[in-house]
Amino acid sequence: MATSSRDLLLWGAGIGAxxxxxxxxxxxxxxxxxxxxxDSIRQKRKAAASRQRDEPFNLPNMGDAAAVQNFFLQEIQIGEELIAQGLEDEGIKHLCNAVVLCGQPDHLxxxxxxxxxxxxxRIVAELPHAQARVQAAVIAQRGGIRAESEERGAIVDADDLE
Known part of the structure; x- marks a missing residue:
């Protein structure tokens, strides 16, 4: 029986695979x-979780009320969509960012x-972490100068919440 080059190629590919x-x-x-x-898997997971929790996000210019309002509404929309998709942790993080940026957080x-x-x-439990993230982002945005008026968040009208 003669062996063709095609058969040899198939055998070679099979042996290689x-x-x-x-x-x-x-x-x-x-x-x-x-x-x-x-142990290394546990350390990697713990590092990834802390990195994700402390991950900074890009705040809009806090002096531009329209940009802050758009960011606020976007955070609420993203948070609701993520929760609807079953990604509750990420959605709650976005909703907490919105609460921190809201001018009337009690109403929200x-x-x-x-x-x-x-x-x-879970939203209430995550709020202190979100507040720390936003404060760190504001400090980084201001170049290390902390504006006391922005610790609580930017002003968003109550009419925009509904």
């Missing part, structure tokens, strides 16, 4: 059975208490 899969399995086995594998919190009762406790 088998060798590659074997190497990948061997490497994965060695990696997952290393003594410090679980009451709206969230009525409309998002199942997420309300």
């Amino acid at each position: 088998t060798a590659f899969v074997g190497y990948a399995l061997y490497f994965d086995y060695r990696r997952t059975h290393a003594p410090d594998y679980k 919190i009451n709206i969230f208490r009525q409309t998002m009762a199942e997420h309300f406790d």
Whole structure:
């Protein structure tokens, strides 16, 4: 039986693919059975979680009321969409950013208490972290000078909340 070049090529490709899969399995086995594998995974997850929590975001120019209002409305919309998609942690983070930037946070919190009762406790628990993120972003935006009037947030009309 004569072996054609096509058959040899197929055999070579099959052997190469088998060798590659074997190497990948061997490497994965060695990696997952290393003594410090679980510890390194835990450290990476913890670092990623803290990095995500402390991740700065781009605030609009706090002197431009229209830009702050648009950012506020955008944060509420993004937060509601993420919660509807099942990404509750990210959605709550955006809603908390909106509360911190709101000129009347008590009114907005009451709206969230009525409309998002199942997420309300998590929103309230996340508020201090959101306030710290916004303050850090304002300080970075101002070049390290903290404006006392902006600690509470920018002014947003109550009519825009509904």
